[in-house]
Amino acid sequence: MFASLPDAAGPQVAVTVDGKTVAVPPGASVAAALLLAGAVPSRTTAVSAAPRAPYCMMGVCFECLVEIDGVAERQACMVTAAEGMRVRRTPRSSSIERS
Amino acid sequence: MSECYDFAIIGAGPAGMAAAITAAELGLRTAVLDEQEAPGGQIYRAIERVTQNHPRRLAILGDDYAAGLALVRAFRACSADYLPGSTVWQVEQPLGILYSARGKSRRLRSRRTLIATGAMERPMPLAGWTLPGVMTAGAAQIALKSAGAVPQGRVVLVGCGPLLLLLAWQLLQADVRVCAIVDTSTSGARRRAARHLPSALMAPGHVGKGLRYIRMLREAGIPMLNHVENVQLNGKERVQEVVVTHGGKDERLGADVVLLHQGLVPNANLGWALRCEHGWNEAQRCFVPRTDAWGLASLDEFQFAGDCAGIGGAHAAEQTGRLAALEAAHRLARIDRAERDARARAPLGALRRHRRIRPLLEALYRPGDRYVAPEQDDVIVCRCEEASAGDIRRTVALGCPGPNQMKAFVRCGMGPCQGRMCGLTVTELMAAARNVAPGDIGYYRIRPPIKPLALGELAALELE
Numbered sequence: 001m002f003a004s005l006p007d008a009a010g011p012q013v014a015v016t017v018d019g020k021t022v023a024v025p026p027g028a029s030v031a032a033a034l035l036l037a038g039a040v041p042s043r044t045t046a047v048s049a050a051p052r053a054p055y056c057m058m059g060v061c062f063e064c065l066v067e068i069d070g071v072a073e074r075q076a077c078m079v080t081a082a083e084g085m086r087v088r089r090t091p092r093s094s095s096i097e098r099s
Numbered sequence: 100m101s102e103c104y105d106f107a108i109i110g111a112g113p114a115g116m117a118a119a120i121t122a123a124e125l126g127l128r129t130a131v132l133d134e135q136e137a138p139g140g141q142i143y144r145a146i147e148r149v150t151q152n153h154p155r156r157l158a159i160l161g162d163d164y165a166a167g168l169a170l171v172r173a174f175r176a177c178s179a180d181y182l183p184g185s186t187v188w189q190v191e192q193p194l195g196i197l198y199s200a201r202g203k204s205r206r207l208r209s210r211r212t213l214i215a216t217g218a219m220e221r222p223m224p225l226a227g228w229t230l231p232g233v234m235t236a237g238a239a240q241i242a243l244k245s246a247g248a249v250p251q252g253r254v255v256l257v258g259c260g261p262l263l264l265l266l267a268w269q270l271l272q273a274d275v276r277v278c279a280i281v282d283t284s285t286s287g288a289r290r291r292a293a294r295h296l297p298s299a300l301m302a303p304g305h306v307g308k309g310l311r312y313i314r315m316l317r318e319a320g321i322p323m324l325n326h327v328e329n330v331q332l333n334g335k336e337r338v339q340e341v342v343v344t345h346g347g348k349d350e351r352l353g354a355d356v357v358l359l360h361q362g363l364v365p366n367a368n369l370g371w372a373l374r375c376e377h378g379w380n381e382a383q384r385c386f387v388p389r390t391d392a393w394g395l396a397s398l399d400e401f402q403f404a405g406d407c408a409g410i411g412g413a414h415a416a417e418q419t420g421r422l423a424a425l426e427a428a429h430r431l432a433r434i435d436r437a438e439r440d441a442r443a444r445a446p447l448g449a450l451r452r453h454r455r456i457r458p459l460l461e462a463l464y465r466p467g468d469r470y471v472a473p474e475q476d477d478v479i480v481c482r483c484e485e486a487s488a489g490d491i492r493r494t495v496a497l498g499c500p501g502p503n504q505m506k507a508f509v510r511c512g513m514g515p516c517q518g519r520m521c522g523l524t525v526t527e528l529m530a531a532a533r534n535v536a537p538g539d540i541g542y543y544r545i546r547p548p549i550k551p552l553a554l555g556e557l558a559a560l561e562l563e
């Protein structure tokens with residue numbers, strides 16, 4: 001869905017998305033890694049299993065929830081990709097703490 | 100006991116950085132908490148890294164972005180304590196500011212607090228706006244600034260506002276030609292905006308820059324569809340097409356990525372959670388916290404600066420940050436009134452100049468009624484709980500006067516985003532359905548924590 005500009009060449013950070021390795025530039029968020037990897041939809045909704053993907057990239061919409069290093073429902077756009085990070089798209093991600 | 104700062108600033112965008120520089124200069128013990136890992140806010144996001152390592156990206160993003168480096172450097176050099184990666188989830192006197200950083204909840208005390216949490220994009224509830232591949236224009240800019248990532252395939256821009264044109268221009272510099280810009284601003288906007296032009300021309304550089312972007316996009320042959328009557332986004336697992344109605348006819352544009360934008364609104368949940376008074380700003384079509392010229396809120400120890408106090412743009416934000424810091428220093432008896440006023444002269448003058456552009460922009464890019472309050476009943480309004488425009492209208496028919504009563508019937512605004520994505524839409528929908536002013540409808544009652552917390556984090560909070 002997104003591609004790196006040629007000048008993004010240089011040292012890269014390798015993360016895995018559902019087991020597949022994706023190289024992203026340092027400073028990229030996990031949500032950016034999802035977009036670069038084409039890992040979209042990145043989740044489905046609890047209410048109707050509708051497909052979703054990162055929407056705002058700045059922490060306000062909560063559409064980018066994925067599992068990162070075993071911790072479920074993290075905001076991918078608020079986490080900087082780090083070497084070796086394991087990202088998993090959760091097939092059915094519920095809302096956080098339904099009250 | 101945790102130490103007590105004189106002045107805590109939440110947000111390290113232009114307003115927060117400028118406030119910190121001024122406050123530190125005046126000898127206030129100052130702390131700046133910010134969600135991001137580096138200073139700059141969304142507008143100057145990743146500016147240090149981009150300047151140092153990515154000259155092409157810097158050129159693509161343009162001069163206004165590059166200019167942010169000076170402020171970021173001055174901020175880095177000032178004596179304020181900078182706490183990056185810190186998400187504030189509650190502010191409560193006398194407990195202080197509760198925030199999480201690196202998986203732990205922490206607390207910071209301050210005598211005065213400045214909220215400088217910036218702006219977010221106004222929700223744009225179109226049919227199909229929840230489809231993957233549909234993002235905000237700002238999201239694409241963030242991907243470009245922080246990851247050097249640009250959208251691929253057929254890219255369509257939908258909405259109105261300077262940021263949409265700027266993004267189209269930036270993408271063009273990056274060799275991404277958008278297929279079309281679909282303009283949803285209200286018809287007659289140009290006529291209504293025209294009377295604000297003389298004043299706008301006094302604002303340094305703004306009008307000329309806008310016209311230059313439009314001319315370059317025209318020369319590049321980017322199609323612009325004006326005066327559209329409706330926009331719908333279709334697709335299954337991802338967005339596939341944009342259906343634009345104009346002149347009573349449907350035009351179908353194939354699309355892989357659709358970027359939406361209809362202006363900015365204050366990123367306001369913290370102010371609401373603190374129960375600061377807000378009022379409806381009709382020109383900006385959003386609620387803004389009630390403040391005086393120094394950013395003083397209705398609650399004495401809090402101030403607002405920058406776009407979270409009403410959209411004014413980065414340059415204005417910087418000036419309001421300075422003014423807020425001067426007032427804080429005055430209230431903390433660090434400077435007297437005469438010194439405050441003398442030091443305020445320059446920022447006040449600059450603020451006045453930069454604000455001259457706003458009436459023109461607000462009239463020219465006023466979002467159309469149907470894009471802030473969808474007419475079709477099945478359009479999703481609350482992305483988290485999938486409540487629709489029809490759901491909201493039904494609660495009005497049941498007699499609900501405002502958003503908080505509505506919540507008794509529909510799970511709208513109760514998901515993890517805490518109404519950030521639906522709050523203004525709900526206010527506008529209920530106002531239209533009841534035929535009253537949005538200000539009389541009001542907004543959701545926001546309760547802390549304003550960001551969801553992992554349970555373990557709370558347990559780790561050290562309360563001495």
Ligand code: FES
Pocket residue numbers: 031053054055056057058059060061062063064065075076077078
């Ligand atoms: S994409 Fe909106 S919160 Fe992450």
